[in-house]
Amino acid sequence: xxxxxxxxxxxxxxxxxxxxxxxxxxxxxxxxxxxxxxxxxxxxxxxxxxxxxxxxxxxxxxxxxxxxxxxxxxxxxxxxxxxxxxxxxxxxxxxxxxxxxxxxxxxxxxxxxxxxxxxxxxxxxxxxxxxxxxxxxxxxxxxxxxxxxxxxxxxxxxxxxxxxxxxxxxxxxxxxxxxxxxxxxxxxxxxxxxxxxxxxxxxxxxxxxxxxxxxxxxxxxxxxxxxxxxxxxxxxxxxxxxxxxxxxxxxxxxxxxxxxxxxxxxxxxxxxxxxxxxxxxxxxxxxxxxxxxxxxxxxxxxxxxxxxxxxxxxxxxx
Numbered sequence: 167x168x169x170x171x172x173x174x175x176x177x178x179x180x181x182x183x184x185x186x187x188x189x190x191x192x193x194x195x196x197x198x199x200x201x202x203x204x205x206x207x208x209x210x211x212x213x214x215x216x217x218x219x220x221x222x223x224x225x226x227x228x229x230x231x232x233x234x235x236x237x238x239x240x241x242x243x244x245x246x247x248x249x250x251x252x253x254x255x256x257x258x259x260x261x262x263x264x265x266x267x268x269x270x271x272x273x274x275x276x277x278x279x280x281x282x283x284x285x286x287x288x289x290x291x292x293x294x295x296x297x298x299x300x301x302x303x304x305x306x307x308x309x310x311x312x313x314x315x316x317x318x319x320x321x322x323x324x325x326x327x328x329x330x331x332x333x334x335x336x337x338x339x340x341x342x343x344x345x346x347x348x349x350x351x352x353x354x355x356x357x358x359x360x361x362x363x364x365x366x367x368x369x370x371x372x373x374x375x376x377x378x379x380x381x382x383x384x385x386x387x388x389x390x391x392x393x394x395x396x397x398x399x400x401x402x403x404x405x406x407x408x409x410x411x412x413x414x415x416x417x418x419x420x421x422x423x424x425x426x427x428x429x430x431x432x433x434x435x436x437x438x439x440x441x442x443x444x445x446x447x448x449x450x451x452x453x454x455x456x457x458x459x460x461x462x463x464x465x466x467x468x469x470x471x472x473x474x475x476x477x478x479x480x481x482x483x484x
Contacts, residue, residue, distance in 0.1 A: 169301075169422065171298050172298055172301045172303070173415075173418050173419050173422050174415070175303055175307065176307075176418045177411075177414040177415035177416075177417070177418035177419065178311060178411065178414065178415075179307045179310050179311060179414070180413075180414035180417065180418055181410045181411035181412070181413060181414025181415060182310065182311055182314030182315070182410065182411070182414070183310065183314065183369060183372075183373050183414075184387075184390065184391065184394050184410035184413060184414060185314055185318065185394075185406055185407050185410035185411070186313075186314055186317060186365055186366070186368060186369035187205070187206065187209055187365075187366055187369045187387060187391045187394075188391050188394040188395050188398070188406040188409075188410055189317065189318070189321060189362075189365055189403065189406055189407075190205060190208075190361070190362035190363060190364070190365035190366045190369075191205045191362065191366075191391060191392075191395055191406075192395055192398075192400075192401060192402065192403055192405075192406045193321070193358060193361065193362045193365070193403070194358065194359055194362040195395070195400055195401050196401040196402075196403075199256075200248065200252075200256075200259050200263075201256075201259075201260065201263075201392070202263045202362075203260060203263040203264040203266075203267050203388075204243075204263040204264070204266040204267040204270060205263075205362070205363075205366055205388075205391065206267070206366070206384040206385070206387055206388035206391060207266065207267045207270040207271065207384045207388075208236050208239070208240060208270075208363040208366040208367055208370075209366040209367070209369050209370040209373075209383070209384060209387065210270065210271075210274060210370060210381075210383050210384040211235075211236050211239065211270060211274070211367065211370065212232050212233060212236045212366060212367030212368060212369065212370025212371045212374075213285065213370035213371060213373065213374030213379040213383060214274055214277075214278055214283070214370075214374075214379060215228070215231070215232035215235050215236060215367070215370075215371075216228040216229065216232040216285070216370065216371035216374055217283050217285035217374060217379050218278075219231050219232055220285070220288075224288070225288035225375075226288070228371060229368075229371050229372070232367055232370070232371045233364040233365075233367035233368045233371065234364065234367075235367070236363050236364055236366065236367030236370070237360040237361060237363050237364030237367060238360065239363065240359050240360045240362065240363025240364065241356050241357065241359060241360030241363070243266065243359070243363075244355065244356045244359035244360070245356050247262060247266070248262060248263070248359070249352065249355075249356075267384065267388075270384075271381055271384065274381050275381050278381075280380075280381055281380070282378050282379060282380040283379050283380070285374045285375050285378075285379040286375050287304075287306045287375040287376070288306075288375075291304075291305045291306040291309050292304075292305075292306065293305055295308050306375070306376065307376075309372075310372050310373075310376075313368070313372060317365065317368065318403075318407060321403065322403070325403070333349055333354060334354060334358060337349070337351050337354050337355075370383075390413065390463060393413070393463050393464060393466075393467045394406060394409045394410050394413055394463075395409070395477075396467050396470065396471070396477060397409040397412070397413070397463075397466060397467055397470050397477060397478060398410070398477055398478055398479055399476060399477025399478055399479035400476075400477060402477065402479035404479055405477055405478055405479030408478065408479065409477075409478065412466075413463045413466075416459075416462050416463065416466070417459050417460070417462065417463065420455045420456060420458070420459030420462055421456050421459045422456070423455055423456065424454050424455070424456050425454060425455045
């Protein structure tokens with residue numbers, strides 16, 4: 167039971183970190199219909215900017231400034247890059263963002279090198295907040311949980327309770343009408359892209375000290391972020407939250423339990439056939455849950471695409 171509670175907390179941290187990444191990507195897709203391949207690269211920039219600023223002004227100043235810098239870069243990219251290729255269709259957008267991701271990775275290696283940088287948890291949060299039967303839960307993980315929940319609540323309030331949110335959602339479905347009412351729709355698009363990039367920057371700043379800050383960090387989480395929004399439903403904020411938590415708990419529990427597939431069959435009352443030991447499938451049955459844990463989100467995505475192609479939350483909206 168104690169291990170179960172620890173895994174619940176660890177999975178919650180992982181899931182909410184994924185949500186911070188996927189929320190920005192979902193926001194961008196909801197507004198612009200753009201799948202931004204460079205989104206994880208903005209996450210990486212947030213980590214590196216946070217690290218660099220923390221060297222001179224501390225972690226907390228980096229947490230404030232780094233996302234603003236990343237968001238500004240995102241807005242500039244939309245204004246002077248993505249907006250120009252948008253007229254040529256989705257293929258051009260994908261190629262542009264893919265090339266941008268490669269460019270950002272090369273720039274990171276040029277300025278900070280190819281090795282992991284020494285970006286650590288701030289001393290103010292570097293202590294165990296509480297323990298569950300000897301398993302310490304760091305204060306920093308609890309901090310990550312509250313930051314993520316705060317971002318979700320803030321997004322939900324802005325998008326559903328404010329005039330700005332009404333304009334954004336109206337521009338999603340009726341851009342020409344919103345423009346005719348006097349709103350600058352291209353400016354709204356640019357701001358949304360900037361905010362989405364800034365959210366990725368926040369995720370990078372707070373995840374860098376825990377997951378490591380290195381040039382390949384964008385690649386590590388880049389693919390799983392797209393899996394998250396496909397499972398939840400492209401453009402759905404609630405879907406992004408649900409699928410992020412689901413993936414976080416699936417991967418965490420799979421890594422924690424060293425259970426063979428044959429044992430899983432026995433647990434549900436199925437006796438494996440005697441021929442299993444000599445069949446071509448014997449290597450499969452000898453696999454443990456922790457060994458296949460990293461591919462479970464992708465298997466889940468395949469099942470969702472088969473049975474519910476639009477995602478668990480079908481509506482292309484917020």
